[in-house]
Amino acid sequence: MLQSRGWMLATAESCTGGMIAAACTDLAGSSNWFERGFVTYSNEAKSESLGVDPALIAAHGAVSEVVARAMAFGAIRHSHAQVGVAVTGVAGPSGGSPDKPVGTVWFGFQVAGLLSSEMQLFPGDRAAVRAATVRHALNRLLALLATTT
Secondary structure (H helix, E strand, O other): OHHHHHHOEEEEEOOOOOOHHHHOOOOOOOOHOEEEEEEEEOOHHHHHHOOOHHHHHHHHHOOOHHHHHHHHHHHHHOOOOOOOEEEEEOOOOOOOOOOOOEEOOOOOOOOEEEEEEEEOOOOOOHHHHHHHHHHHHHHHHHHHHHHOO
């Protein structure tokens, strides 16, 4: 779908550590539609590489809707891509809180200039949460592309 539109994809990943980019580049010919991936695991990396305002992270936490949206926007702004997907979450086994338990993942998408976000709570251990995050990010991206003209 990206290639047919002449669009490129950029990823901005925290909790998946580049797994979305890896899944994309596992496909032969992905250089025709995959532009780059940002692995921004630390808060500083989110700010330095994607331009996420540190005040947003301080106010809402790295695992939040506003940060996921800022990451998706930053992936577009700091690349030559037209489509961006971002993920930030708590993969576990530690790091969870009552407000953001292990398995909480925020997604940010920017497709055709439209920015959207959503949260999912995935069950399982670290590997399961990360794998579910990759699947959901790519499936949701495909759904968004299918509804975009």
